Amino acid sequence: MEPRRVAVVGYDAAELLDIACVTSTLEAANWHGARPPYEVRLLTPGGLPITCGTGLTLQGQQSLERTTGPLDILVVSGGIGHKRASADALIVAHVRRLARESRRVASVCTGAYVLAAAGLLDGRRATTHWRWAPRLAARHPEVVVDADPIFVRDGHVSTSAGVTSALDLTLAFVEEDHGADLARTVARNLVTYLQRPGNQAQMSMFVGPRPSMDGLVRRIVEYVTGNLTGDLGTYALAAEAGVSERHLTRLFLKELGEPPGRFVRRARTEAAAHLLATTSLPMAAVAARCGFGTAETLRQAFVDRYGIPPSRYRLTQQREEREVRTTRPA
Template sequence: MTQRRMVVVGYHTAELVDIACVTSTLIMANAHGASPCYDVCLATPSGLPVTCGSGLTLQGQQALERLTGPLDTLLVSGGIGHEEAAANRVIVGHVRRLARESRRVASVCTGAAVLAAAGLLDGRRATTHWQFAHTLAARHPKVAVDARPIFIRDGNVTTAAGVTSALDVTLAFIEEDNGPALARQVARNLVTYLQRPGNQAQMSMFTEGPPPGDDLVKRVVDHVTGHPDADLSTTALAAGAGVSERHLTRLFLKHTGQTPGRFVRRARTEAAAHLLASTSLPMAAVAARCGFGTAEALRQAFVDLYGIPPSRYRLTQATALPSSSGDDAPFPARRGPVAEPGSVAD
């Protein structure tokens, strides 16, 4: 193989960032010695220009209909036009055909809808942007949709979550093809984190989202996210809400998809992530302020949720760190529920 043929599929109102994160990262890898080098191509219906969701127009380099394999990687971008693309028999048919001639198949964000329409995700675990995960799961019951990770690899098919996760999955491909040293060099030159692990959660309790539909659950959620260092046992939460533990658990499962215990663990872990990124508080102090008995308990919860230890998270995520006095780092006001779409209760 003299070149790795990398084809990105675009269509009208595809997301420009989905496309550019892939193409720019691969070209950067070429500049730093990828071998074989990446031959990067944007394929569009009839090879015509496509107007992205941002309003900018990209010129197609090859006609999707005339493209033939073998290909190294076929990647379908997402965007606000993904539903029309997934309903377009020409696009879906040629994606299905080219997938048979590709070593790897991938999608970014809502591009998973096109792969699913082509039957390429049947019987596989897959992800997409959390906002569209329920729709994908409802329309394609043969696909095991998991909205939590940044990207999922199942066999030779990889699906990435929202928008900039295209960068994460492309760096992962570069590491697979050329080793970690080149992937790190490319990440440094792109001025991005070396690589977020694929199983890192894509949502945060501080991300805008609809509140729980039940007033009692909302009150408990507000208490949990505002007081992570309090006694948040199910017994204490139920007593504070004036209901039985069994009834509280039933309500949480219905409105957040999680038990109260799992909800609390995630809320505390994300509160710790906020402190790690925004303060210089010692690890033990972060653990105490977020309701973990020890720094080791914090580490275990952090690895479970983010796939990396808190020390590494701080190293890659921290920006300007305030002093560690404790009064200068309040928790941000809660803007949405902890539960991420697709979560499974314990």
């Protein structure tokens, strides 16, 4: 039985977690019976050791330049060294060459910059770490950058968001190759989510860091998140702020990248997701508590944001909680 050959490309100042999330997940799949198994190798320029962004040194297992296909998966890691790597003609050329010999091509985090430099994302939808997404879009306008999902699959090319989202993408590969049962077994072994869908948002306003923003915008953001059942139309918010609707919209676009109405919809939807995961409230009650007029309005907003209806999201959360309870030590 021929193994599935997987090549992970590393370089100086690559992120160690970007590499380890992929390699550990695939090796865990092997431990739990993946057949055919994955044969994972770390490729580095010249096959030489690399110093990761964390300061630890990894020994390359194969030379990037001398490796040939066919490969089942080619993965390019990200990290603070991505700028130098994406400007390195040798690295970019060999990634482009190996991509032609690979069934699937992927990047982790800012590894998308290397794929973009190689022309592998031209005309494709792609993601990267939310902090680096605007720069990727500006540098490569031929790429359709979406900063929201934790991973994006466009044809045979996949891109994932920051660092640990590589777990989710790699679990998706395991499920595709060996089925959902093995993917769930691997996820439990890694004590991670029993697998987040790719279109789940990278950042939540309720867990993400507070952005440095205009004082007026910050005040309205706090007003919105504390008054989800109130009138949060742009006119009402502008009146609360003491400015015109046009000025408030301009400030929101500048500071948050979205108009007030879209922000309000996102705040209500994320609050609903929290209630669905942590309570047994009926759908109509969840909708009412979060400022949606009806359960159907909630459903539409939820599908727009997460790609799945709220009822399915709740079932997934309940299932994951059961799995956690059954695997938690007594």
